[in-house]
Amino acid sequence: MYLLGEAEPAPSEARAHLAPKARAGRASGIERARTVTMQSVGIIGGGLAGSEAAWQAASRGVPVTLYEMRPVRPTAVHKTDRLAELVCSNSFRGDKLDNAVGLLKEEMRRLGSIVMRSADAARVPAGAALAVDREQFSRAMTQAIGTHPRITLVREEIPRVPRVFDGPVIIATGPLTSDSLSADIAAMVGSDHLYFYDAVSPIVLAETIDRSRVFRASRWGRSLRGARSDARSVGSLDPATERPVDPAAGCGVDDGEGDYLNCPFSKDEYERFFEALMSAERAPLHEFDQAKFFEGCLPIEVMASRGIDTLRFGPMKPVGLVDPRTGREPYAAVQLRQDNLAGDHFSLVGFQTQMKWGEQARVLKLIPGLENAEFVRFGMIHRNTYINGPTVLRETWQTKTRDDLFFAGQISGVEGYVESAASGLIAGRNAAALVRGEPLSVPPRTTAIGALAYYVSHAAPRNYQPTNITFGIISPLQPVAGRKVPRKKTERNVALSERALADLGAWMQAVNSPIHQFANSPIE
Numbered sequence: 001m002y003l004l005g006e007a008e009p010a011p012s013e014a015r016a017h018l019a020p021k022a023r024a025g026r027a028s029g030i031e032r033a034r035t036v037t038m039q040s041v042g043i044i045g046g047g048l049a050g051s052e053a054a055w056q057a058a059s060r061g062v063p064v065t066l067y068e069m070r071p072v073r074p075t076a077v078h079k080t081d082r083l084a085e086l087v088c089s090n091s092f093r094g095d096k097l098d099n100a101v102g103l104l105k106e107e108m109r110r111l112g113s114i115v116m117r118s119a120d121a122a123r124v125p126a127g128a129a130l131a132v133d134r135e136q137f138s139r140a141m142t143q144a145i146g147t148h149p150r151i152t153l154v155r156e157e158i159p160r161v162p163r164v165f166d167g168p169v170i171i172a173t174g175p176l177t178s179d180s181l182s183a184d185i186a187a188m189v190g191s192d193h194l195y196f197y198d199a200v201s202p203i204v205l206a207e208t209i210d211r212s213r214v215f216r217a218s219r220w221g222r223s224l225r226g227a228r229s230d231a232r233s234v235g236s237l238d239p240a241t242e243r244p245v246d247p248a249a250g251c252g253v254d255d256g257e258g259d260y261l262n263c264p265f266s267k268d269e270y271e272r273f274f275e276a277l278m279s280a281e282r283a284p285l286h287e288f289d290q291a292k293f294f295e296g297c298l299p300i301e302v303m304a305s306r307g308i309d310t311l312r313f314g315p316m317k318p319v320g321l322v323d324p325r326t327g328r329e330p331y332a333a334v335q336l337r338q339d340n341l342a343g344d345h346f347s348l349v350g351f352q353t354q355m356k357w358g359e360q361a362r363v364l365k366l367i368p369g370l371e372n373a374e375f376v377r378f379g380m381i382h383r384n385t386y387i388n389g390p391t392v393l394r395e396t397w398q399t400k401t402r403d404d405l406f407f408a409g410q411i412s413g414v415e416g417y418v419e420s421a422a423s424g425l426i427a428g429r430n431a432a433a434l435v436r437g438e439p440l441s442v443p444p445r446t447t448a449i450g451a452l453a454y455y456v457s458h459a460a461p462r463n464y465q466p467t468n469i470t471f472g473i474i475s476p477l478q479p480v481a482g483r484k485v486p487r488k489k490t491e492r493n494v495a496l497s498e499r500a501l502a503d504l505g506a507w508m509q510a511v512n513s514p515i516h517q518f519a520n521s522p523i524e
């Protein structure tokens, strides 16, 4: 059985098992002194990244031992002992090829991602986004990983970066890496081991939302339910019968048109809400020495402090949301997204906050439609642990100093569920390649997954910030054979996606990926 221990095996015996590629790699002094047999892959952390990595390595015929510390040692945020638990939002974000995370997801599907397969199977309505029933998703992941014949799941905390083992190790312990392991990683990577903080959105009980005050619609009428659901028509034509809907039913009737519930604000209501938000008491940062928020995930009160209209141009922007009662866009709007398949929980989109819970109950009830809302979960502030990717990592997600040590997921310096799983996908493939003595490889920078790998290993190390995938980090389009680069952003994005998928296909062929033989096996 795979063992993560401190004792060194006999050098000659271990060398005999060393895969050729590993021997040929850039070995540090420590590594040359260490002895390694490449027989299996060890993965620490059974989150999005670790579970995907385990699946990918095992799918290549390599035995995997996956160490997950829950439930033996809980984290401050996870609630279950399941693998790949979604700790906050149930959204995997955009799912169309005109946005970068939609492209990343499509690439992962083509690479046989277990996270994508489980997410697609647990999909709930969310406009042009992919949102999932969180219970169903993590149950499917736990079952797929837990019953895989080549994966051994061990419920144990690993307190140190393993020095000796019988194959490559992937550290995928996420933003809430346990304290002892964090300290050991800090000792290993030095001052590049950093902390920053995010804040999470509250969730309300659906039956406590005042449906007479809210209306159902997706922005610009974009919906995954098939026909375009023009918000202007809500309350006028029944999409099934094409007959006029009873106007008395008004908005807020759950008519299936549009995937969000929208809480519309008048100017007065917005100003009242803004004042309450600005005067609300925030939770103290006593555990932390410094508050550094990730710009893409700012708490609403931090956004509000930048100016009265900041929220109206951010998470409360009303554009593309026509209130059927008035036929106009409201002054501002809060969107509520279905959070589980049963449809009894809705989360406030983009409403992460560090207000004290009592204050949240007071301030959020000023949102039209939420006057009597019951909160299933309040927003909160949380720690995020990550390494300085460009200083520590290569494009393969291996460390620069040790061929056999990988980081993946949020701790490797990416941001988000999908990006974390994507990094696990590449780390898992490459760790398996190391065991099998095959060349390590990463898709080209014209793909989303390759661009992410490049960013993590090549961005400017000074003030390094974890990233979500964006088209901005993918190699730009070049005019080819008389074909100009499209000037319109959406068309350009679609063209970037088309090129990415073509290049990914070519890469998969070139590395003679055996993925297809595994990609279609059903989740038990």
Ligand SMILES: Cc1cc2nc3c(=O)[nH]c(=O)nc-3n(C[C@H](O)[C@H](O)[C@H](O)COP(=O)(O)OP(=O)(O)OC[C@H]3O[C@@H](n4cnc5c(N)ncnc54)[C@H](O)[C@@H]3O)c2cc1C
Pocket (backbone or CB within 6 Å): 044, 045, 046, 047, 048, 049, 050, 067, 068, 069, 070, 075, 077, 078, 084, 085, 087, 088, 089, 090, 156, 157, 158, 159, 172, 173, 174, 175, 176, 177, 178, 181, 198, 199, 200, 381, 382, 383, 408, 409, 410, 411, 415, 416, 417, 418, 420, 421
């Ligand atoms: C409160 C909070 C809210 C967030 N909200 C969002 C969001 O809404 N959307 C989004 O895209 N991202 C969000 N994130 C970021 C999110 O954590 C990542 O996107 C994703 O979960 C990262 O996947 P991961 O596999 O790297 O880490 P995780 O999913 O956290 O998995 C890491 C696993 O490692 C285990 N572990 C830790 N230390 C050890 C150890 N020493 N030994 C063994 N096991 C260990 C943990 O128990 C955990 O299961 C949030 C993070 C936090 C903390």
